[in-house]
Amino acid sequence: MSTSSPPVEIQGLSRQFQNKLALDNVSLRIERGRVFGLVGENGAGKTTLIKHILGLLRAKSGSVRVFGLNPVASPVQVLSRIGSLSENRDLPAWMRIDELLRYTAAFYPTWDKGFAEQLRQQFGLDPSAKIKNLSRGENARAGLLLALAFRPELLVLDEPSSGLDPVVRRDILEAIIRTVADEGRTVIFSTHLLDEVERVADELAMMFHGRVVLHGPLDDVKQKHRRLVLRFDAAQTLPPNIEGALGISGSGREWAIICNGKQDLAIAAVTRLGGKIVAEEPASLEEIFVAQAAGVQAITRNPA
Amino acid sequence: MQLHISTGDGLPIYLQIASQIKHLSASGRLAPGDEIPPIRVLAQQLLINPNTVARAYLELEREGIVVKRHGSGTYISDNGSPLARKERLKIIMDRIDALLVESRHLGIDRDELFKILKERQQHMQPQETT
Numbered sequence: 009m010s011t012s013s014p015p016v017e018i019q020g021l022s023r024q025f026q027n028k029l030a031l032d033n034v035s036l037r038i039e040r041g042r043v044f045g046l047v048g049e050n051g052a053g054k055t056t057l058i059k060h061i062l063g064l065l066r067a068k069s070g071s072v073r074v075f076g077l078n079p080v081a082s083p084v085q086v087l088s089r090i091g092s093l094s095e096n097r098d099l100p101a102w103m104r105i106d107e108l109l110r111y112t113a114a115f116y117p118t119w120d121k122g123f124a125e126q127l128r129q130q131f132g133l134d135p136s137a138k139i140k141n142l143s144r145g146e147n148a149r150a151g152l153l154l155a156l157a158f159r160p161e162l163l164v165l166d167e168p169s170s171g172l173d174p175v176v177r178r179d180i181l182e183a184i185i186r187t188v189a190d191e192g193r194t195v196i197f198s199t200h201l202l203d204e205v206e207r208v209a210d211e212l213a214m215m216f217h218g219r220v221v222l223h224g225p226l227d228d229v230k231q232k233h234r235r236l237v238l239r240f241d242a243a244q245t246l247p248p249n250i251e252g253a254l255g256i257s258g259s260g261r262e263w264a265i266i267c268n269g270k271q272d273l274a275i276a277a278v279t280r281l282g283g284k285i286v287a288e289e290p291a292s293l294e295e296i297f298v299a300q301a302a303g304v305q306a307i308t309r310n311p312a
Numbered sequence: 313m314q315l316h317i318s319t320g321d322g323l324p325i326y327l328q329i330a331s332q333i334k335h336l337s338a339s340g341r342l343a344p345g346d347e348i349p350p351i352r353v354l355a356q357q358l359l360i361n362p363n364t365v366a367r368a369y370l371e372l373e374r375e376g377i378v379v380k381r382h383g384s385g386t387y388i389s390d391n392g393s394p395l396a397r398k399e400r401l402k403i404i405m406d407r408i409d410a411l412l413v414e415s416r417h418l419g420i421d422r423d424e425l426f427k428i429l430k431e432r433q434q435h436m437q438p439q440e441t442t
Contacts, residue, residue, distance in 0.1 A: 043361055181359045189352050189362045206319040207360045230324055290322030 013076030021070035045209030091155035116158035255299030329368035
């Protein structure tokens with residue numbers, strides 16, 4: 009029935025909280041076997057989007073389908089196929105690790121006891137330790153173990169590495185890599201760490217103010233965005249306005265612009281202003297992110 | 313095989329892997345016939361997406377730097393890599409450029425630089441085989 013449906017398909021999803029538009033007409037399709045990285049500033053709408061995928065929020069306008077099903081109408085069928093980990097992990101504080109594993113295993117017919125034990129040892133979790141006594145990093149590892157041990161078809165991680173030390177972050181990245189290396193499994197993760205996206209994502213979406221402003225295969229995004237260094241004969245006191253550039257930074261005679269596939273326009277504009285291009289190189293993800301953020305801010309300030 | 317991935321700059325990770333393996337092979341740290349790690353192993357080691365490693369290997373295979381043997385693994389190809397000399401030249405040229413920039417900053421002119429190069433070369437002579 010749903011085997012041919014993509015893991016996630018979202019169409020025209022909007023969501024308002026009081027006066028704030030948390031999601032603004034978001035459409036995304038996430039294909040099987042991909043690692044999908046969702047990046048954006050705090051409050052951009054990443055968590056709200058993920059809550060819709062997990063069926064924790066009902067789509068009020070637009071639609072959300074997970075394996076072809078509505079996650080709110082069919083929570084059991086959907087959630088039995090998703091392993092998830094959120095920033096606020098609420099594991100039962102009074103349980104011991106071994107109790108937690110037995111308890112969780114009962115919910116999942118696909119629970120892999122051997123894999124769970126292997127992960128427990130790898131993560132150095134003491135079976136007799138009480139959840140309430142775990143450190144933050146151990147808590148994250150326990151949550152990760154629960155999300156992985158039933159070998160879900162879809163792994164959804166909401167800011168998994170937020171506030172964690174590099175060793176735990178490494179465990180999380182390893183888990184993502186291992187999951188996707190298993191044929192046909194899919195990962196969605198949100199983060200504000202661009203380094204993580206660059207390492208493990210096949211596909212990327214950037215969100216600002218509830219909107220997806222950039223979406224595509226990571227390689228395409230990186231290939232399309234170029235960083236051009238411009239040089240003018242005379243110092244420019246104000247940032248020159250360059251058509252086709254997403255953002256501009258610099259001072260005096262040398263400026264840098266980020267272009268998204270429109271460098272021909274930009275080069276022509278620079279020439280008209282009497283400047284020349286002295287270097288062209290691929291833009292880093294951080295430069296792309298900052299340029300996109302600046303572009304969104306400019307639109308918000310001066311709506312067309 | 314030790315590679316170093318840097319995510320700060322714009323260079324795609326698959327190209328970083330491909331160029332580092334080319335360097336290792338051109339400089340002799342990887343010899344013809346040496347096996348390079350399976351895709352999954354290198355992905356786990358470098359903490360990167362396995363598809364990225366696969367893409368780097370494909371690139372290297374296309375350029376004749378590595379060969380895939382059915383059901384066994386991926387190996388540095390036997391000598392005949394058409395790019396090996398070009399790669400070796402590129403490595404040395406990068407070093408020479410750095411040397412020229414440095415000597416200019418330190419106020420060492422061309423003749424003096426040549427003289428020093430010759431002296432250093434003579435200094436190393438006894439260790440050379442020919």
